[in-house]
Amino acid sequence: MARAVAAVATGQTDYAIRKDVGIPELIREAIDRCLDSRDLTLKDVDAFILGNMEMFEGINMVEHWLADAIGIGGKPLWKLNNGGTVGSSTAAAAYYLASAGFHNRILCVGFEKQSEGSPQSSITTVADPIWERSIMAGAIGNFAAMTSVYVNESGVTPEQAAKVAVKARRNACKNPHAQLKMPDITVEQVLESKMLAYPVRMLDFCPSSDGACAVLFSTEDDAKSLSPNPAWVHAAVTAHDQQYMGDSPKRLAEMRSLIEARKRGYAYAGIEDPIRDIDVAEIYEPATYAELAMYECLAFCEKGGGGRHIDSGIPEMDGALPVNPSGGVLSANAVGATALARVAEAAMQVMGEAGEHQIPNVKTALATGYGGNAWTDLLVLRAEKP
Amino acid sequence: MSEDEFLRLPQQVTLEYRFAAGKYASHFFTTLKNEGRLLARRCPSGHVLLPPRPVCGLCNLETSEWVEVGPNASLGGFTVVYIPFTDPMTGEGRPVPYGFGLIRFDGCDTNVYHLIDETDPLKLRIGLPVEPVWRDQADRTGSFADIRHFKPIYT
Amino acid sequence: MPLDAFIVGIGETRHAPQRDDVNTTEIAWEAVRAAIEDAGVELNEIEAAITASQDFWEGRTISSMAVNEIAGATFKAESKTASDGTLALVYAATRIAVGFDTLMIVLAHCKESQADAHTVEMSAFDPYVQRLLDPDETVLAGMQAQLLDISLDDRARVVAAARRRSPILEPLDAASVASSPETSAPLRQLERAPLMDGAVALVICNAAHAKRLGRPAVRVAGASTATDSYWSDRDLRSAGTVQPAVAAALADAGWADLPDRVELSAPYAHQALLWGRALGASGPAAFEDGGLCATGGWLGGRPGVVTGLSAVAQCARELREGSVADGRAIAHGTTGLLGQSHHFVCVEAAG
Numbered sequence: 001m002a003r004a005v006a007a008v009a010t011g012q013t014d015y016a017i018r019k020d021v022g023i024p025e026l027i028r029e030a031i032d033r034c035l036d037s038r039d040l041t042l043k044d045v046d047a048f049i050l051g052n053m054e055m056f057e058g059i060n061m062v063e064h065w066l067a068d069a070i071g072i073g074g075k076p077l078w079k080l081n082n083g084g085t086v087g088s089s090t091a092a093a094a095y096y097l098a099s100a101g102f103h104n105r106i107l108c109v110g111f112e113k114q115s116e117g118s119p120q121s122s123i124t125t126v127a128d129p130i131w132e133r134s135i136m137a138g139a140i141g142n143f144a145a146m147t148s149v150y151v152n153e154s155g156v157t158p159e160q161a162a163k164v165a166v167k168a169r170r171n172a173c174k175n176p177h178a179q180l181k182m183p184d185i186t187v188e189q190v191l192e193s194k195m196l197a198y199p200v201r202m203l204d205f206c207p208s209s210d211g212a213c214a215v216l217f218s219t220e221d222d223a224k225s226l227s228p229n230p231a232w233v234h235a236a237v238t239a240h241d242q243q244y245m246g247d248s249p250k251r252l253a254e255m256r257s258l259i260e261a262r263k264r265g266y267a268y269a270g271i272e273d274p275i276r277d278i279d280v281a282e283i284y285e286p287a288t289y290a291e292l293a294m295y296e297c298l299a300f301c302e303k304g305g306g307g308r309h310i311d312s313g314i315p316e317m318d319g320a321l322p323v324n325p326s327g328g329v330l331s332a333n334a335v336g337a338t339a340l341a342r343v344a345e346a347a348m349q350v351m352g353e354a355g356e357h358q359i360p361n362v363k364t365a366l367a368t369g370y371g372g373n374a375w376t377d378l379l380v381l382r383a384e385k386p
Numbered sequence: 387m388s389e390d391e392f393l394r395l396p397q398q399v400t401l402e403y404r405f406a407a408g409k410y411a412s413h414f415f416t417t418l419k420n421e422g423r424l425l426a427r428r429c430p431s432g433h434v435l436l437p438p439r440p441v442c443g444l445c446n447l448e449t450s451e452w453v454e455v456g457p458n459a460s461l462g463g464f465t466v467v468y469i470p471f472t473d474p475m476t477g478e479g480r481p482v483p484y485g486f487g488l489i490r491f492d493g494c495d496t497n498v499y500h501l502i503d504e505t506d507p508l509k510l511r512i513g514l515p516v517e518p519v520w521r522d523q524a525d526r527t528g529s530f531a532d533i534r535h536f537k538p539i540y541t
Numbered sequence: 542m543p544l545d546a547f548i549v550g551i552g553e554t555r556h557a558p559q560r561d562d563v564n565t566t567e568i569a570w571e572a573v574r575a576a577i578e579d580a581g582v583e584l585n586e587i588e589a590a591i592t593a594s595q596d597f598w599e600g601r602t603i604s605s606m607a608v609n610e611i612a613g614a615t616f617k618a619e620s621k622t623a624s625d626g627t628l629a630l631v632y633a634a635t636r637i638a639v640g641f642d643t644l645m646i647v648l649a650h651c652k653e654s655q656a657d658a659h660t661v662e663m664s665a666f667d668p669y670v671q672r673l674l675d676p677d678e679t680v681l682a683g684m685q686a687q688l689l690d691i692s693l694d695d696r697a698r699v700v701a702a703a704r705r706r707s708p709i710l711e712p713l714d715a716a717s718v719a720s721s722p723e724t725s726a727p728l729r730q731l732e733r734a735p736l737m738d739g740a741v742a743l744v745i746c747n748a749a750h751a752k753r754l755g756r757p758a759v760r761v762a763g764a765s766t767a768t769d770s771y772w773s774d775r776d777l778r779s780a781g782t783v784q785p786a787v788a789a790a791l792a793d794a795g796w797a798d799l800p801d802r803v804e805l806s807a808p809y810a811h812q813a814l815l816w817g818r819a820l821g822a823s824g825p826a827a828f829e830d831g832g833l834c835a836t837g838g839w840l841g842g843r844p845g846v847v848t849g850l851s852a853v854a855q856c857a858r859e860l861r862e863g864s865v866a867d868g869r870a871i872a873h874g875t876t877g878l879l880g881q882s883h884h885f886v887c888v889e890a891a892g
Contacts, residue, residue: 002639019392022669053602054623058399060597060664061623064877068770074782077768077882078632079623081596083603089620093632100544100635102764102793124474125602129405130564131437134475134531135500137467137486142499144465145487152512197467197486198507238589238618242443243566243610246488246497247435249462260616373606397672399664402657403600408564440570443615446584448574 004220004386005098006230007091007347009038015179015211015332017115023057024069027111030212030337031070034107037353038216038226045216047076047103049093051086051110052336055125056117076103083126084284084371085238086110087213087340091367092236092377094217104219105226110340111212119208132245137197139286140205142245143252144197147289150252151199156292156307158199162190163310164288165203165330171317172327174356179209179332190288204288211334213341220385231350231365235268235380237261241373248374252290257376258297258368266299269380271364274299274321275314278380279362280349281323282342284370285330291323294368317359325349325357339369339377346381410438413452415528422520426455426494434495456491457518459536463488464502464510475531489516489536501535515539544793546634547751547758547891548857550580550744556709556842559654560738565599569650570611572740577613580744581754582644587613587744589636590646592621593629595846597661598651612646612742625649625806625874626741626850627884631764633745643747649851650740651844658736665878671773678808679733681879683725685777686811693719696732696810698825700840703813706831707841710735718810732810734839741850743857751891759857760891762869763794768882780819782883787820790871790885800869800887802859804852805833808845812880813838816873835859849874853886860890 011034013026021029027050035041048070050063059065063079078097082089087110094106120138127133136142150156169185172178185203193203216226223230239261241248248256271277283298285291292306300321301309309315315323324330326345329338346365348354363384369377407415410427414437417423426434427449429442434453442449464487471480485502487510503519504510516536526532552575554560554568563571569592577584590612594604601607605621612619622628626649636642662677686696697715704713713731721731751758767782767789769775791799803820807813814825817833827833834841836855839848849872856870868890876882 019389019394020387055596055602058397058664059668060595060661061877063623064665064768064881065667065771067768067881068774072768072770074767074769074785076766078628078766080620081603081623082605082621093620096632096635096639096641100638102544102631102635120472121474122602125596125600126606127474128437128607129403129600130407130411131530132499134529136471136474137465137484137499137501138469138471140469141465141467141471141486144467145463145499148465148487148510149463149512194468196469197465200465238620239616240609240614240619242496242615243439243606244437244496244498246462246499247443249488249490249495249497256616372603373609395669397668399660401597401600401660401664403655405600405655406561406564406652408567409562410567411564439610440567441584441611443610446587446613446615 002099003101004232005095005217006223006232007215007381008218008223008227008230009034009216010344010347011037011214012177012341012344013212014177015209015334018210023113024066026113026210027066027109027212028069030214031109034214034216042071044105045107046105049078049090049106049108051080051090051340052112053081053086056119056122057113058117082372084335085339085369085375085377086336087338088343088367088369088377088379089238090340091215091343091379092238095233095236098217098219106217108215108340109212110337112334112336113210114208114334115210128244140200141197143287144200146252147200149250150289150293153253154304154306158191159187160307160310161204161288161292162187164291165190167316168324168328168330171325171357172331175326177332178327179207200287206286206329206333209332209334211332211337213337213344215340215344215347227351229351229383231347231381232385233379234382234386235265237265237378239376245373251374252293255293255297255374257374258294261376261378262298265378265380277364278321278366279364280325280359281321281366282326282345283323283368284339284342285328286370322359325359342367342369343379350381350383414438418532419526419528423454424456424491425452428453434493436491436494436496436498455493459489459491459516461487461510461512461514461516462490462497466505466507500533503535503537544634544638544761544763546637546745546761547748548743548745549751549754549756549758550576551854551857552576552579552742553851553854554739556737556739558735558737565607565650565652566611568652568738569608569648569740572742573611573646573648576742576744581756582744584613586644587646588642588644589618590614590648591629591633592619593624593626593649593846594621594651595623597664598653598656600656608648608650612648624876625884626847627853627874627886628766630743630850630853630886634761637745637747643750645745647743647745649847651846652738653736653844654738678878680725681772682809683728685879686727688778689811689815691811691814693727695814695825699810699813699828700731702825702828703834703837703840706835707837709842734808735842737842737844739844739847741847741854757861758891759860759888761886762889763790763887764885765789765793766882766884772879772881777879780816781880783816783819786883787885790887794887796887800867800871802856802865802870803833804835804838804856804872806839806848806852806873806875808839810840849884853888856888860888
């Protein structure tokens with residue numbers, strides 16, 4: 001029988017440009033915070049899964065170099081590097097490995113030290129070398145072109161997108177780890193910020209951070225002894241799309257991988273009415289327009305209704321389904337960590353450990369990862385054991 | 387220690403690669419370069435895919451034939467980019483602003499990213515007809531950059 | 542709980558030092574297509590894929606982007622382990638074991654000919670101190686070989702055995718190996734496996750599906766993975782985690798002892814001997830008589846990332862044919878400089 005698996009502890013570094021730590025110290029900060037929170041040490045961990053986009057920092061097999069920083073001592077060490085989704089993919093891998101009984105206590109660590117690498121060259125290597133690299137415009141140009149399709153389909157306005165930016169940076173003020181805390185940010189400020197690639201402005205887009213996140217997973221055999229309120233995994237779904245960047249015609253407007261993952265994830269977790277059945281969502285929104293589109297793909301609102309959804313107040317912290325009380329990716333983005341941070345934040349909400357940005361009475365939390373070639377991970381975490 | 391006291395160790399890693407274009411790309415780029423024609427792959431279900439590839443992901447069948455698409459096209463998506471970007475192929479900065487977007491060749495089911503010869507985003511729209519502007523034959527190398535950019539056809 | 546996944550399809554490309562006729566997507570498709578044909582399933586039926594590739598060898602961040610369509614994962618799940626292919630199989634098997642997926646592709650692929658091996662390997666060295674020396678894995682391997690008491694003659698015999706047994710590379714005699722140019726003393730050029738392009742794919746499924754397919758299947762009975770300290774923090778004379786990893790794999794499979802059929806993956810001849818020793822084999826005879834690396838292993842011509850999965854594939858083929866006396870085999874893969882991580886997969890004839 002498959003064992004039930006739960007997140008039992010989390011730890012994050014502050015997301016910022018970190019000149020004071022190298023990568024080994026950065027990940028140990030997150031790991032130590034995670035383990036210290038439960039009076040555990042590395043000796044209590046059975047296996048490790050590291051997630052990192054190693055071409056960003058230019059360190060091949062970086063997890064093997066870091067083995068001693070995490071006290072490996074002959075234990076299993078896994079490494080995933082699936083792009084933006086890597087963090088949540090490590091969580092999904094932990095779920096399967098633990099559920100099948102292959103490992104017991106698994107520490108997932110996602111990290112990125114983007115200030116150390118050359119992000120532009122690294123992003124260039126995401127493009128297919130034969131087909132896509134010769135014509136490139138970086139992540140923002142790429143994203144903005146997709147946004148035009150979404151705007152055309154949905155009619156969302158720059159003001160509605162700006163509201164997402166305002167929500168994120170104000171929420172971030174209640175998250176000690178977030179990089180962009182802007183208590184006084186206004187829609188006007190967003191609309192006046194520098195245009196990066198039409199229609200995406202500076203304040204519409206996520207920052208580039210250094211950071212690490214650690215989440216400890218364990219099984220029903222000892223989760224309750226490790227954490228007073230484990231966050232049980234009820235679904236861990238991954239979905240992809242076609243292979244090349246231009247393949248999905250309505251990539252943001254109808255994010256096929258997210259829609260697919262949502263259908264399967266909700267079915268596994270028994271979610272029928274998201275607003276009613278989900279108490280909080282931590283989604284991977286690389287930009288404001290993406291969040292609006294994701295409301296639709298996650299069935300938080302009807303197709304085309306993303307703009308009306310942010311207008312309604314439902315995704316605000318005091319709304320019926322708060323989205324990204326942590327400030328989300330718009331407030332902190334260290335690629336290898338970011339999707340795991342969504343899982344960590346969702347787990348914290350279930351465990352009642354989100355501090356100032358805690359949403360009351362969270363029974364069910366949703367976490368999503370986005371990255372690669374419009375890929376999606378989707379996890380559902382609950383206070384109740386499956 | 388104060389922030390200034392922490393060292394940064396600069397380092398350059400130069401990774402060189404020699405990518406085999408493979409069966410589909412070789413045929414595509416040779417035809418593009420020598421004949422200025424665009425060849426996509428059609429699968430048994432009728433999906434026409436660019437870049438051409440061995441398997442159609444929409445139906446999980448091997449693609450079965452070559453089919454010419456374009457050269458005329460329409461915009462599947464667009465933007466104008468204002469931030470500097472280093473062209474990975476030349477190492478030089480691309481002049482900003484520049485138009486960029488998703489190009490759907492007539493007859494094709496997928497889009498490809500390319501440059502657009504327009505810097506006023508308000509003139510662009512989804513579905514706008516565009517046509518490729520080719521580099522001179524002598525300057526072509528067998529890549530998507532053999533098309534210099536796409537020119538909007540305003541009526 | 543047991544891993545309990547069944548290998549019902551095996552596909553392996555024509556490995557070669559330079560497959561210029563195919564790009565990454567195409568070489569991986571070659572393996573996947575062969576695997577699904579072997580299994581008698583359609584790509585459409587595949588529910589998920591786990592792949593293995595290394596971004597630095599591929600020259601691409603998120604190198605799995607090149608293969609998700611051909612692995613049947615459009616709109617479905619695919620994850621990539623950045624490791625030897627054996628771990629992709631283990632991860633996939635856990636998804637089958639918990640009942641989440643019933644039919645999957647496992648894929649490992651690499652086109653080593655496309656990269657500059659020296660820089661790829663150099664990038665795996667500590668960036669603060671070690672890289673300034675511009676090292677690569679052969680330099681380390683040379684250092685390691687200096688510390689070991691393994692003669693050039695024995696090492697050359699291992700390579701000759703691998704070449705003789707390999708269906709991929711031309712035979713070489715020990716004398717040619719021993720007289721090949723020195724690379725990093727005391728190592729000779731031909732003691733290191735050549736760079737190769739290739740891919741291996743498996744179709745795996747649960748018991749019910751295997752029964753429905755009605756073809757001879759091979760059961761994944763257990764596995765293990767164990768990682769040692771980074772090369773500069775450990776004793777290079779030891780076989781590292783080979784011994785504990787194999788013990789853990791046997792325990793996971795519930796096997797009392799090591800099967801006769803062992804397929805070891807080692808890129809350098811002296812490592813083949815060192816790790817072989819940890820498995821109870823002494824000297825090159827175990828490689829010459831086929832006790833380890835019966836088809837040559839890594840030295841016999843497989844790309845590194847693919848080698849472990851190729852070892853599984855080879856064992857699986859033999860188990861299906863019924864040519865393994867006690868119906869059990871153990872395949873080995875390794876990841877990291879100088880065998881920092883070792884992985885073992887136990888497979889047995891099913892039904």
